[in-house]
Amino acid sequence: MTAPARVTPLHAWHLAQGARMVDFAGWELPLHYGSQLAEHTAVREAAGLFDVSHMRPMDVSGPLAREFLRYALANDLARLDAHTGRALYTTMVQEDGGILDDLIVTHRGVEQYRLVLNAARAEADTEHLRHLARQWAAAGDSRLAFRERPDLGILACQGPAAGEKLAAVLDLPELLECKAFRTLERDGLFLSRTGYTGEDGFEIIAPGARLRDLADALLAAGVQPAGLAARDSLRLEAGLNLYGQDMTVADSPARSNLDWTVDLRDETRVFVGRAALAAERAAGPTQCLRGLLLEDGIARTGGVVSSPQGVRLGQVTSGLFAPTLRRGIALARLTAATPIGAKVFVSIRGRDHAAVVVQPPFWRRGRPCHDIEELLS
Amino acid sequence: MSTIPEHLRYSTTHEWVEDLGSGRYRVGITDHAQELLGDLVYVELPEPGRGVQSGVTCGVLESVKAASDLIAPLTGVVAERNEALGEHPEWLNEDPYGRAWLLVLEAVPAATAELLDAAAYGRLIEGQ
Missing domain, CATH: 3.30.1360.120 (Probable tRNA modification gtpase trme; domain 1)
Structure with a gap:
């Protein structure tokens, strides 16, 4: 029901x-x-x-809040220590490195943090965090408190x-x-x-x-x-991923253009998924998420991307007509060997349309990020 | 509330047809259809000379987020298509019964007999 x-x-x-x-x-x-x-x-x-308002704030507080969130999140909350009011974008992954959600966490003051969770993930995230906390600290430890904010x-x-x-x-x-x-x-x-x-x-x-x-x-x-x-x-x-579409629990941050949210610098920091993400970074991911600028036509989710030789490279995860750029753009998960600048073809209703592979974003703060005319010439 | 001009005939797939006489019919999409589709940004129409079949896809209308099939409301041959829509797909939202006409088809006389009149089309979209 x-x-x-x-x-x-x-x-x-x-x-x-x-x-x-x-x-x-x-x-x-x-x-x-x-x-x-x-x-x-x-x-x-x-x-x-x-x-x-469908996105859900959750407050995490107490003497153990900082250490717990450093354990639960892929990015390192230590980056926020010196600055009350500073925010950090991060992924939250499971042990195998699959993304559970992406979120912003804000340092509100001494032992006070606020997370904002995606609507579709809020319930599962909350359960996951509470479950992790029970394993990590003693059950009912009053030094770590979660408060959902309906x-x-x-x-x-x-x-x-x-x-x-x-x-x-x-x-x-x-x-x-x-x-x-x-x-x-x-x-x-x-x-x-x-x-x-x-x-x-x-x-x-x-x-x-x-x-x-x-x-x-x-x-x-x-x-x-x-x-x-x-x-x-x-x-x-803006080249920003949508959870559930451009990334799911089957994708690691490195496969999702979000490897920069995985902070491995503090070697003493143990966090969920660290071993899997470190191994993937060392070996290099097999797939990556890239941008596509289309010469004509509008690519849609599921569209197959191929090389000029007809070799399948991957699939569109999000595609639409970009109103500001006035052309089709897409995010696509491609084999990691596909270089930026590669000319590829995207299948749209059975016909191949030419496109060029770019690094997202497509647009930031009032201007396009690529010289589209030159790339597509 | 959608506009439904009295003098046109309608398909259940939300195209309108205007009988121009001499077996020529102008075709477009209804106001209700453009509301459902949202802002249109790309239009693909069959070339003049091509045959189209009633109830079968003959083109594509794309909004920012989705592509929708254009279904031919009549069986016939494309005599003209509205080339200006390539540059101005937004006309489909602004003026679906006027300058955003899609095709002129050549078909047998009285080809619109199977189509709905304005009252019947109004009841159809009210029930949806």
Whole structure:
């Protein structure tokens, strides 16, 4: 039996804004408010507002919190020690190196950390972390506490004008001094300069009851509501993976263009999956996740990628029409021997279309990352 | 609420057909179809001279995220296709019954007899 879709505190607000709603990871969320392209462009050129309350905050605290998270996560939390308010992107893997989730963890102060988990993974992640903790520390050890936060929702205000508009709405000019991957906590709001669009912006974690007033104020300041459709085209242009599509538990970080989230520098740090990931790094992964720029046509998930000689190289994991670049782009898992710059073919409805292999991202902060005309000439 | 012009006929796969007389029929997609598809960004239409068969795929309409088949609403031969849509796929969202027409087909007279009238098409999409 399928459970009824969960709704965010902004559900009625979305309907009032004319959203077309869709089921995503067990949540009913806006797909778009009329035009995905208009919403995508608003984020690239000005500012857009996403309700991402399906993503789940979880607080980890106590004298053992730091050491436990250094054990549970592939990236090293020690990087955050010196700076309260600093955030880190990381993968969480199982013993064989397969990715369980990707997440951002923020150091909130002495013995206080906050994780934000993907909607589809939140329940499994929570169970995994609690299970790990029982093995790692004694059961019921009061020096390590987990707290899920169903009371909190999340908004993402993204785009070149997002910071300025949010600072004005909150009357918080110091927000603009906040650097990327830093968090400012004020008056019950948790304001992180992070996002999933390839533009500047903030993710705002707030008590659910306050989301409506925040959304109304941002809308009045000219921020465009944006749905999941635009979120997907923005993140793919930004070369950012979607869990469950570009990576699953069958993929390691190295196979997913995320080897940089695996920190092996501290040789004394024992963490889940370390042995498998170190062995893979030493041997070199057999597959990798790359970008494709298409000459024409739009590649879709599952499209087969081949060499000009007809040798199968791999498969598209995400593909769409990139609204800002105005052409088909894709992420594809290819044999690791496929070099950047290789000319390949992608199968679309039975016909081969020419493409070039690039290192993601495709777009960052107002400009394309590749000279497309030259690459495809 | 979708627009459904009275003077057109409709297929159950959301194409409209306008009888131009002399066995010529203009074809497009309905307002309801463009709403379902979202922002269109790429259109692939059959070449003039090619035969198409009622109920069978004859082209592709692509939005940012998904590709959808264009189903021929009539059996006939392509006389013209709207070349401007290659540059302006967004017209399909803006004006699906006007400048975003897709094809002109040549078919037998009264080829639209099997198609729905506006009232019947309205009931169809209401039930979906």
